[in-house]
Amino acid sequence: MFNGIIYNQGVVTKILKRNKGSNIFVKSDLKLNNKSIGLSIACDGVCLTLISYKSKIMEFYLSKETIVRSKFKFLKIKDILNLELPLKYGTKISGHICQGHIDAVGKVFSIKKIDKSYLFCFEVPKQIRKDLIEKASISVNGISLTISKVTKSGFQVWVIPHTYKETNLYLLNKKSLINIEIDILSKYVKNYFNEKR
Secondary structure (H helix, E strand, O other): OEOOOOOEEEEEEEEEEEOOEEEEEEEEOOOOOHHHOOOEEEEOOEEEEEEEEEOOEEEEEEEHHHHHHOHHHHOOOOOEEEEEOOOOOOOOOOOOOEOOOOOEEEEEEEEEEEOOEEEEEEEOOHHHHOOOOOOOEEEEOOEEEEEEEEOOOEEEEEEOHHHHHHOHHHHOOOOOEEEEEEOHHHHHHHHHHHHHO
16 A cells, blocks of 8 residues: 655666566665565556565566556656555555556646646546546556546646656656556445445
8 A cells, every 4th residue: 555655766677578467677776675575566656566676676577457457568668667665554644545556547638837836637538537536636657646627538637846856747748648546535435325326
């Protein structure tokens, strides 16, 4: 479990592709060791299990399901990923509860700089538009953000300068792909009321 507050990033150094999965290697300054093997780490919002660690390079296995569900099907060497370690008991939650289970891949429609902040407009697949709620939390590339407006084709978020600089949002351009996770609490509430009908 994560909270969408990003303090670290990593760069993809190698990708080993197979028919039904792949292994990716990510270099970062996360303080890990061999005892960290088996740890869950959010990589651009995707919960992955660390399977090896050496010389600051982490190795993760991506199943076919993970590749299909996320933007990792288009992952390239030198891509920069937002990284987050799992929450510890007693940790302050500054963002919102994130599971690292991607619901859909979205796309940047526009980016506007207004004063010192940035207004991002994203397009998302039709099947998750009904789950978007104004002022609800949402995870974009593993970053906890707040939906400022629901649009016909997706949603908008405001990004402050600190978040823009400390995450890979500064690398996004029009048509860039993003990993999206809908707030798990809204999913449970929706499912509960759907069953009550």
